Amino acid sequence: MDLSEEKELVRQAQKDPDAFAELYDQYYPKIFGYVLRRTANLEAAQDITSETFLKALRKLWQFRWRNISFSSWLYKIAANEISQYFRKAEYKKSVSLEELQEQGFEPISPYDPESELIEAQEKLKQYQDFLEIQGKIVRLPAKYQEVITLRFFEQKQIKEIAEILGEKEGTIKSLLHRAVEKLREAD
Amino acid sequence: MKHEKLIQKLENLETPEIELPGHKQALKMTLLGSGHFRERTIMDWAKILAPVSAAVVLIAVVGFFNVIQPQLHIAQAKGIALNDPQVQELIEDYELAITEVKLRDGEAFVLLAPELEANSGRGIFSESEPLGPIPGEAGNTSPGELVPGYILKVDLLEKKVSEFGEIDEVIALKDMNIEDIDFAKFESSEGAAPDEADPE
Incomplete structure (x- = not known):
């Protein structure tokens, strides 16, 4: 459609x-x-x-x-x-x-x-890898959880994530970078 | 793990694509079975009718205050003037009629003029002796003097003719400068002391 x-x-x-x-x-x-x-x-x-x-x-x-x-x-x-x-x-x-x-x-x-x-x-x-990563993601601050799941699990583009969360695209990019960093530290 | 490697891992991660068909169907039927779409139609009408009703009320209120109420006041002023015995006498003696009523600043002004001569810009000569002094004034007219008309100031609250003024030239009230009229107090015979009143 x-x-x-x-x-x-x-x-x-x-x-x-x-x-x-x-x-x-x-x-x-x-x-x-x-x-x-x-x-x-x-x-x-x-x-x-x-x-x-x-x-x-x-x-x-x-x-x-x-x-x-x-x-x-x-x-x-x-x-x-x-x-x-x-x-x-x-x-x-x-x-x-x-x-x-x-x-x-x-x-x-x-x-x-x-x-x-x-x-x-x-x-x-059956989705053990997913459950493992998801278990770490939920321990992140809410905004980081949102951008990571929308970007990687829902395959949303930055523009759409910005619309959904009511943020500027630049903010989303920045949040995403920091979120992945936080997740990496938790790994 | 490096930043880029984690991104790669996230991008390649197999995520669950699980559905609950029963829940999906049950929720759908429940949502469609609600009164929402009926309520929305009623709301649609309310949204349309509310501004229309507001406009109708506004027009009615404006119409009342700008059209109907002035008309009521004009009719009231006419009635007050015609019911006054002194005015009735003037009308009869000088063959006058109420030719116009004007409202201004909460007061009513009634124009008494010869009906045929109203708006002609001409006055008429009184062909007979004046019958007596004009109410509230010592007699100041003599035969042959021009008596074109009168303006009466009507007090709508007190429901009486409060003042009157002579006019030299009968023209429409809208063309007249009322400030230039020399108004005098109008004393109705109703207010006269008993021994001065007409025995009849």
Whole structure:
């Protein structure tokens, strides 16, 4: 999908549920993957991803293609939620699916979350190199964690990282350099 | 490990690409099943109607204060003047009529003039003897003297004619310099002492 097509889809998604569904299908894997690679925790990744899309849905009518692309906007929401997760001892799970259902949000088809999680956790264990590096990254200051994961795990360009984090490109380059240095010292 | 080697390691690192299809589907259905899109339509209308309503209210308020309220005051001033017995006498004696009402600085000015002669720029000669002194003034007219018209100053709060002035030339109030009018106190017969009042 090119930029103009995505702009049109985002515009429609502000009012049309089908358009929102299409946007969601496109971005769920990216956001879930990003959150998982930042947290290495599947349960947290579920909760944070749910919260991200709920906030995106609520704020979608405010979104304007001005200073930031839709993708960066979505990543920005996810990054903020991840920061909250790391800051608080207990992440506020106001939008776990169970709580959403209590608030009257009804899923159409029930699923077995436990089995799905167990299976996914077994898969995650296979990525030992990743888990080792990720374990060191999470001990870095938050800004360093963000730039390293966005650059190397999400393959984002400097410009996009700057959009997501709301910093200048020069700042991002500088942060990235220092982050890698810090990680190297921790190695 | 050197800086460049670590960067290389990070770039080549195999990262997990795990999906939770059940969670993805459940979350999607839950989000779409919320009332968000209905609420948004209502909000859309609210966003449209709010400025429209505000504009309508503003126009109504401006319209009221600039159009309706002045009209009400003009009608009120006319009514006050016409209800005054002295004014009624003037109208009857000199065949005058209220030809115009003007509002200015919270006061109403009523122009009494011969109806046909209003705006003609000419006065008329009184063809008969004046019936008596003009209210509040010692008699100062004589037969044949020009009596073109009067301007009455109406107090809308007190609901009475408070002052009056003679005009030599009947022209539209808008063309008249009211500051040049020599107003005198207008004493209605309602305020006269009982023994001075007309026994009838």
